[in-house]
Amino acid sequence: MEGHYLGVLMLGLCCTLPVCWGQGYVNVATNKIYRQISTYFKHGAASNAADGNTAGSLIADTCSHTDEEGPTSPIPKDEFPWWEVDLGRTYPIRDITVWAREGHSHRLYPFTITVDNQTCVSVTSAPSTRSLSVRCTSVMYGQVVRLTLKKTSQSLNLCEFQIFECDAGRWGDRCEYYRCGRYCAIGKCDKKTGKCSACTPGWYGEQCNKACQSHSCLLHTCHQTTGRCLKCYAGYDGHTCTECEDGFSKHNSNTCSPCSAYCKDRNCHGDTGNCMQGCVDGRHGATCNTTCSPAGCQTCHQHSGQCTACRPLYNLDPNSQCKECADGFYRKTANAVHCTECSGRCHNNTPCNKATGDCDRCPPGWEGQRCFKGKWFYFLFYQHFQLNSNRVC
DSSP states (O other): OOOEEOOBOOSSSEESSOOBOOSOEEEOSTTSEEEESOOOTTTOOGGGGGSSOOOOOTTTTOSEEOOOOSTTOSSOTTOOOEEEEEEEEEEEEEEEEEEOOTTOGGGTOSEEEEETTEEEEEEOSOOSSSEEEEEEEEEEEEEEEEEEESOSSOOOEESEEEEEEEOTTOBSTTSOBOSOOTTBGGGOBOTTTOOBSSBOTTEESTTSOEEOSOTTBGGGOBOTTTOOBSSBOTTEESTTSOEEOTTEEOTTSSSOEEOOTTBGGGOBOTTTOOBSSOBOTTEESTTSOEEOSSTTEEEEOTTTOOEEEEOTTEEOOTTSOOOEEOTTEEOSSTTOSSOEEOOSOSGGGOOOOTTTOOOSSOOTTEESTTSOEEOHHHHHHHHHHHHHTTOOO
16 A cells, blocks of 8 residues: 655755655655666565565565676676566656665765656765665656666665655645646646646636636536637537527527528527528518518518419409409408419309409309309209200201
8 A cells, every 4th residue: 555654855866864844745756666687685675665564674575686797697797786666557657755865875875766667866975874864856657666776796685665746636846736727637736736637517717716717618617728618518618618609599589599490591690689691581670570460461671561463363453462363263251371272164264353252253053252153043944945956847
């Protein structure tokens, strides 16, 4: 389990008299994978250098120990001894503390520490104490941290190797800030700068301390740096989702609603709701909410309402009205939309009355308003005449 340690104040790359800051650091080098160039005897395992025990006794299995160069040593000639820890994933690396073996500091100094083969820090001389806290010249990100003794023909003894980062929720150069921003997603932020990796919905900024610029952002999420909406709810548009997208308007409200279905192509002004491309057939008005009148109008002027074209079978009169049916048709009722064909039984096929459908005159032998009723005596006379006309005198 990763243990907690007191922080160390360092004014340069390293110091020998650490000053306690209090809780805030966590050692991430424990319970990881450890390797070294070689192992001397059974008490010098690489894992001894990260077991949480800073005691400086080799016999007590608290220090790592590599072989020295020699005829039977597996160490290649002129190769520097090294020890390393594989952290299993990338960490921000900056503050490290090393512990030398009691009375054997020459087997640790001078050394260089690298992070993924990039130099973190080099130390040329041993301090007066067994422990030394060092700091990389800048925060480095890596997975494998290696300490190399800059001597040949010498074994490496390392009794504890600690890599510190800020404890969960703390950040700062010395972990002095107690918690990440309140609205950091899952309460996590950069251990050095305090920058949140992501914000909870409704907030933005490096520390997620600024409210998104609009409540219309989809799911209330916005860009962490600019505060602009990433996406908008249906009907909204613009960086802050306060404008209406095409086909929507804020007519009579503060919310974007669909344009009238009577607007041609559903195109209306985003603020007023007025139809921009005119109305569909049969409607007029700024928002096309009025039916063209009378019923015979197919299309009418958007603003004046005057008919511009009639429905089939209607005539457009000089007053731009479509009240009257074409010849041969009539309206069954005053509110009828469609014209009905005349009976076709009027005398000499003359058109019927366009308002009632009645005939002005019926053919011989027929009567009634629409000439559907036959005259019985006329047909009897006509039949008798036909029979007698066939006789030969």
